Amino acid sequence: MWYERNKSLEAEGKVKTLGLIQEQHPDRCRLFMQWKQMDFPILVDSLNLLDVTVVPMMVLIDEAGVVQAIRPDEKGLAEFVAAPPAAVPLVPPPSGARNVFDMANRLILFGQPDGLDRAISMYEQQCTDVSEDSRAHFRLGVSYRRRFDNPETRRTGDFAKSIEHWERALALNPNQYIWRRRIQQYGPRLDKPYPFYDWVSEAQRDIKARGEEPVPLAVALSGSEVAMPERGGGDAGEASKEAPIEPDPAGRIDHDQDSLFSIESVVVHATAKGNRVARVHVLLTPSGEAGAKWNDEAGPSVVWIDPPQGWRVDQRLLALVPPAGGSFTEPRSVEFEVRPIAPSEESGKAESNDSPVIRGYALYHVCHGADGVCRYLRQDYQVRVQSAK
Numbered sequence: 001m002w003y004e005r006n007k008s009l010e011a012e013g014k015v016k017t018l019g020l021i022q023e024q025h026p027d028r029c030r031l032f033m034q035w036k037q038m039d040f041p042i043l044v045d046s047l048n049l050l051d052v053t054v055v056p057m058m059v060l061i062d063e064a065g066v067v068q069a070i071r072p073d074e075k076g077l078a079e080f081v082a083a084p085p086a087a088v089p090l091v092p093p094p095s096g097a098r099n100v101f102d103m104a105n106r107l108i109l110f111g112q113p114d115g116l117d118r119a120i121s122m123y124e125q126q127c128t129d130v131s132e133d134s135r136a137h138f139r140l141g142v143s144y145r146r147r148f149d150n151p152e153t154r155r156t157g158d159f160a161k162s163i164e165h166w167e168r169a170l171a172l173n174p175n176q177y178i179w180r181r182r183i184q185q186y187g188p189r190l191d192k193p194y195p196f197y198d199w200v201s202e203a204q205r206d207i208k209a210r211g212e213e214p215v216p217l218a219v220a221l222s223g224s225e226v227a228m229p230e231r232g233g234g235d236a237g238e239a240s241k242e243a244p245i246e247p248d249p250a251g252r253i254d255h256d257q258d259s260l261f262s263i264e265s266v267v268v269h270a271t272a273k274g275n276r277v278a279r280v281h282v283l284l285t286p287s288g289e290a291g292a293k294w295n296d297e298a299g300p301s302v303v304w305i306d307p308p309q310g311w312r313v314d315q316r317l318l319a320l321v322p323p324a325g326g327s328f329t330e331p332r333s334v335e336f337e338v339r340p341i342a343p344s345e346e347s348g349k350a351e352s353n354d355s356p357v358i359r360g361y362a363l364y365h366v367c368h369g370a371d372g373v374c375r376y377l378r379q380d381y382q383v384r385v386q387s388a389k
Contacts, residue, residue, distance in 0.1 A: 002058065003038050010040075014081050022048050022055070022178050024145060024185075028197065031215040035203035046146075047105060047139045054177045062086040101126050101136065108143060116153065119143055127165070134172035138179050141165035149219045151330070159281070160266045170271060180271050186222065188279040188337045189230035191270035197225045220323055223335045224268070224279055244317040246304060247363055253378040260292040260366050261285065265383040277339040278385050284320060284362055285331040292368040293328040294320075298376065301364035303334045308356045313338050320364065338385055358383045 002017070009015045019042040021029050026044040033042065045052075060069040060077070064086040069076045104122035107115035120143045126136035141162040148158035163186065170179045184191050200221060207214040266281040282303055286292035294301065301320040307313045318334035338358060359382045367374040 003040065009081060018043065020045055020050070022046060022052060024142060024182065025149075025217070025219050027215055027217055028200070031200065031203055031207075031217065034212070034215050035199075035207055046142050047108060048135075048178050049105060051135070052178060053175060064088050065091070101133070104139070108139070108146075113150075113153065116143060116147055120147070127168075132172065134169045134176070134179075137165040137169035137172065138176075138182075141169065141182070154331075156262065156264055159283070160264065163266055163268050167269065183268060183271050186224045186266075186279065186281070187268040188224075188270050188277040188339075189227050190275065190277045190337075190339075191272060192227065192229040195226055195228050197221050198228070200226070222281070222333070224281075247302060247317070248304070248361065248378060251378070253363060253376060256366075256377040256379045258290060258368075260287050260290050260368050260377065261362070261364060261379060262287065263362060263379055263381045265381065267383065267385050277337060279335060279337050280358065280383055280385065281333055281335050282362075282381065282383070283331050283333040284364065286329050286366070287368075288329070290368050291370070292366050294322065294326075294332070295365035295367045295374050296322050296328070298365035298374065301332075301362070303360060303362045305336055305358060305360040307338060307358055310341055311338055311356050311358075312341050313358070320362070355384050355386045358385065 006015060006017060010017060017040040019040060021042055022045050023029050024046055026042075026046070029042055029044075033039070058071055059067055060072055060080045062068050062080075062083070062085075065088075066086065068080055068083075072080065100122045104119040104126075107119040107122070111119065120140065123136050123140035123143060126133050127140060141164075143162075144158045144165065145162035147153045147155065148162065163183065166179060166183050170176060170183060173179070181193075184193065185196050200217070204214040262285045264283050264285075266283070268279045268281070269275075270277045284301075284303075286294065303318045303320065305313050305316045305318070307316075314337045316336075318336065320332040320334060322328075322332065323330065338356070340356075359380070361378050361380045363376065363378050365374065365376050
């Protein structure tokens, strides 16, 4: 809207539009800009250094770098454009980093790849100080997620730690819209204000139809990022559908004794207080040391979910779908949602504590070793859905 309205002012040289986003993955913004054919520059503030709490926000800055208005109305914008040019002062260059927090920010913004680990250590120091800083928790979450998104730097637990610190940041500052949205991006449908990236596939189709190549996305979209919101308290999940057949109820399939795959889980809670719905991400990663690879030709690999009494999941059997252009060694994941069953739905009581344990197993086709032995294996897992802090 602002772009269309201010085109004439841009053409006359009266204003210059500059965008600023708080996105974790800025290439998605590039794709949107390409789709809508908008050409003004966009800066990235993934760390939210401006401490923005609500968006959108328009800021009017004059030639001298002085902020003249924040969220102006039509009259304020007209007065800003009509004002005579401001004298531009001589601005000294910025000084060096002022403290550990500032140094961590600079390492994220301008550092080399190895600077990410140093920044994480510095943010962790700020999070354990007596004066626990909500901003440090948020930025630590950004850093862990950034390390997780890079296959060369990813460590087990990075995604889970990013969620943990984002949830802690929001608990310390529940008025922070940006932080709430970051959690909701990966969280349950009941907590979503809208589907975050459901426009991506349409954008890619439209751009290709124009004869252009869409901006590539470095990180594939997860199911939670395109999921539609859920309204009215939720559906009955599997209770309203034909029950799936458990693939290995007697446990006869050989277990993965050689740890050819690792399994980790990430629990993302709803951000609304009192809402006990959570979205669980289960990630499977082939062992590089063992030379393990997915064997998709042998059939689908699946994950079975077994919720405890008094709890339900929206899906109990999920396929580990290979990504487009996958290398057969990439991590794959499934997602499901868990919630307590209301007393009106079932006479049985839910677990008395707030931390139900979900059990299940993965069945996967894998090839490994120098001679490429291929097998069908099982690995059990369990997830404790602890209450958000």
